[in-house]
Amino acid sequence: QVQLVESGGGLVQAGGSLRLSCVASGRTFSSYAVGWFRQAPGKEREFVARINWSGDVTRSADSVKGRFTVSRDNAKNTAYLQMNSLKSEDTAVYYCAAGRNSVAEDYKAYTYWGQGTWVTVSS
Numbered sequence: 418q419v420q421l422v423e424s425g426g427g428l429v430q431a432g433g434s435l436r437l438s439c440v441a442s443g444r445t446f447s448s449y450a451v452g453w454f455r456q457a458p459g460k461e462r463e464f465v466a467r468i469n470w471s472g473d474v475t476r477s478a479d480s481v482k483g484r485f486t487v488s489r490d491n492a493k494n495t496a497y498l499q500m501n502s503l504k505s506e507d508t509a510v511y512y513c514a515a516g517r518n519s520v521a522e523d524y525k526a527y528t529y530w531g532q533g534t535w536v537t538v539s540s
Contacts, residue, residue, distance in 0.1 A: 419443045419515050419529040426511060426534030429503055433538075437498040439513030439531055447471075447491035450519040452527055453498045455509035455536075462524050465511070466498060469519040476522075481507075505540040 425437040439451065453465040466477040466487035475487050484503075489496040496513055511534055514527035521527065 419446060419449060421513050421515060421529055421531035423511065423513050423531040423534040426536045428537045428539065431503060431505055431538055431540045433503050434499070434501045435503065435536060437500065437511055437513075437534060437536075439496040439498075441494045441496075441515065443494075446494045446515070449515040449517065449529075450521070451487070451489060451496040452514045452516065452521065452524070453487060453496075453511060454514060454524050455507075455511045456533075457509040460509075462512070464522040464524070467520075467522060468496065474519065476520075478522075500536070503536075503538045505538050507536060508538050509536060510534065511536050 420442040422440050450469050452467040456462040468475045468487045472489045486499040513531045515529040516527035518526045
């Protein structure tokens with residue numbers, strides 16, 4: 418069982434930065450891949466980025482590539498999403514999720530979810 422808690426969201430101006438954290442409880446966090454997803458009002462949940470269990474393989478969606486960076490620190494049971502050069506279209510609730518499939522980009526493949534954190538980018 419893994420419980421996830423996101424933090425770090427908020428209101429930021431376009432062009433600004435935020436770093437989201439995802440803190441996990443449970444001693445098996447390091448055996449799970451972590452995915453970040455977002456859902457804007459009235460839209461489907463979409464893949465943002467993922468990182469494998471050891472942190473050496475990552476992938477980001479084309480819409481955030483070059484602006485967002487996913488990382489993790491297994492010693493701290495924490496994953497991060499560094500978001501730079503934010504745009505108004507990045508406004509959404511951001512979720513972290515944990516799953517066994519290290520290459521999954523479909524939210525249905527992830528088992529454990531955090532409660533989400535709002536990111537609002539003003540233009």
